[in-house]
Amino acid sequence: MKKLVNDPRNVVREMLEGLVALNPGLALLEAEDVVVRAGLPAPADRPVAVISGGGAGHEPAHAGYVGTGMLAGAVAGDVFTSPSVDAVLAGIRAAAGPRGALLVVKNYTGDRLNFGLAAALATAEGLPTKVVVVADDAALRDTVDPERRRGIAGTVLVHKVAGAAAEAGGDLDTVLAEAEAAAAAVVSMGVALGACTVPAAGTPGFTLGESEMELGLGIHGEQGVRRAPIEPADAIVATILDTLVMDAGLAAGDQVALLVNGLGGTPPMELSIVARAALAGLAARGIAVPRGWAGNFMTALEMPGCSISLMRLDAGRLARLDAPALAPAWPGGGMLAPAARVAAPPEPEAAPATAPGPLAPELRRLALAVAAALEAEEASLTALDSHAGDGDLGLSMARGAAAIRALPEAAFATPATALTAMAQAVRRAIAGSSGPFYATALLAAARALPEAPDHADWARAFRDAVAAIGELGGARPGDRTMLDALHPAAEIFAASPGPLTEAWQAAVAAAADGVSATVTMRPRLGRAAYLGDRALGQPDAGASAVLVWMRAITAQVHTNGPSA
Structure with missing residues (x-):
């Protein structure tokens, strides 16, 4: 597959250099693929540093969420590969102060091991660091135990909640508690219409027929939980919502935030169609959606498809989502209201009917x-x-x-x-x-x-x-x-x-x-x-x-x- 890259071995560094060059609020560590906020205060004056990361290929995650009100830093590994312990530790040292750091980690073995060990080393150095693991993939509800589910796009909403809690001045235990509650409140599920191609591999990870789709996939180019005949968007969304609502135990009267996430190869037109169907499906179930977003938030390179995330809301979590954030990839807003419909101006009155002529x-x-x-x-x-x-x-x-x-x-x-x-x-x-x-x-x-x-x-x-x-x-x-x-x-x-x-x-x-x-x-x-x-x-x-x-x-x- 054709890609706009130079050397596959350098794609991550060159990507981060381009991102930082375009965003003055970001800075890139010289020796590691770590992005931090530019102009951080002196360590003694820093709030709790919320740090995330993982393999590259999920852009705009994770570096796109570095900014005031969200992440203090993001650590990037090779494409779909966990960053090293040293890279994570360098990120903690660069972004945290005595109040410590919270690492938001998606539930993959490599990420848990490397971020977990880095947290222990940083704590031993005097930078107290704790870890919250996001395991929001509801498609695995019948496949693995809840604690073994993957972390996918719902992680972005956890970034927002944790970042707002840290920005508000919460201590490490407070920020951890809010992040854990947010992680427990979010469920996600994806669908793919095709595969993606890792630059170093050069070939798609799997092959789908023209009339097939993969339901319940992660964000690393892997296949889903099951392959099925492709259906219209409304039917696909209905299947996903059935899983999410059941897994989260949602019922009429509940409130959720909606995140429709593109996997990299899906145009905004289709994401809006999915969002329309999701909002209608939730409304039919009596579930309110006061906040919602659609776009590319956590991708799998150029994979065609999307995921839907629902986060159960209470007043505190809603306030965290609404708190200001100045990260390049966070769109802000998200406030929803009943769909506006404006009547079209009336047509001019028709002329009186003419009697039929011979022709x-x-x-x-x-x-x-x-x-x-x-x-x-x-x-x-x-x-x-x-x-x-x-x-x-x-x-x-x-x-x-x-x-x-x-x-x-x-x-x-x-x-x-x-x-x-x-x-x-x-x-x-x-x-x-x-x-x-x-x-x-x-x-x-x-x-x-x-x-x-x-x-x-x-x-x-x-x-x-x-x-x-x-x-x-x-x-x-x-x-x-x-x-x-x-x-x-x-x-x-x-x-x-x-x-x-x-x-x-x-x-x-x-x-x-x-x-x-x-x-x-x-x-x-x-x-x-x-x-x-x-x-x-x-x-x-x-x-x-x-x-x-x-x-x-x-x-x-x-x-x-x-x-x-």
Whole structure:
């Protein structure tokens, strides 16, 4: 797998150097991979130092939580490897004073051993140090004893509670007690849609099929408790919540903080969908969520997936979560309120219904044929658009088709009302550029049409529609856009003497030639323009979509005869 690294042996140090360089509130020890707060007071004046750490690869954990109100220091080992005793001891010496240090340790053997021995050595040196172990992985509830569970993303909330307690001036025993209570109050569970790749290994830790997911995994690239068929996000979240709520003994009336954590390869869009489902699922159970966050808090390199953590709240723990903190990776806030919904402004009152004209049945038949053709070609249009665009054209055209199909029969009373109704429908249904272009074209054409148009009226409407698209988007023929199909078609249609069906066939042929010409055109507008010559070799997707609906009209005219 490709990675933006230099030497895999140096990734941790170089990562920490970059982090510290970007954050003036942090400092990096010269001889160890340890980050501490910059400008700490003299040892005698320091509060209890809350220190955490573990293997790298979990960024922004752990160094991202070093700052006022959270950690005093963080110790990093190699990727997914516990730091050494000496590194942890150096962190304690650099960050702690006579009030001592609390080490927040995730429940892995290497971390417990190295942090535990460092705590004993520091205490012997006169820096009293204690350890709190976080074992929040509820997915292991049926696999191991509670004290042997892994520590995962819920650890971040323990950092926040312990850091706030230390910042408030609590002594070591007080900070320890609050951290232990917070660790006992948090449960987490993860799901992965794929594996991650350790830089030194160069290959993924495991392989998942396209239709599989791993439930109940840790944060070190390992497999989960079980493999299952992938499900929609809401179903996955429901499964996780069932486990968390049961394991924590939560019931209606309880309050929790929610942490939706990305594992490194999951975009914010998907994390927000997960958060939405989690909030809805907790609300359905009568569990209040006064605080919640979603983002990357404790990752597993680039693993696609997420975890959900719930921390049971009381007044004291809520106050600790709300206390100010100035760590680079802590987002702050998190205060939730009932979802705000604002009513959309009302649409203008519809014009009085027009009595159906003689063309109404045929107009509707043609519109439905266009819709069917666009739906049938969704996949091919998506493939074409993916070559030089963002791949959404097929879906956009299918959405527009569905909107046209949903129009009532009354919308097709006259040519003008039909085109106006279709313009409003596609404007609402199609996002991106296609919706505005088609809506603008249809409205321009509608303005040019009387109730019983002849060939000249249709030709003028077609030309007006094409001109409106060019004016709106700034494109001209030769720019490799939909106009390369529309413009020659409109010109040929206007120049053909008739009859109407033959003129339309000539227009379709001109559009087809225009689409073929786009194969060798260098794009000048739209996303394809960013690709330059790399866009060559395939016809323009927007022009191809024009040909789809024009041919659909041709097929209907051939089957049922001319319309004017």
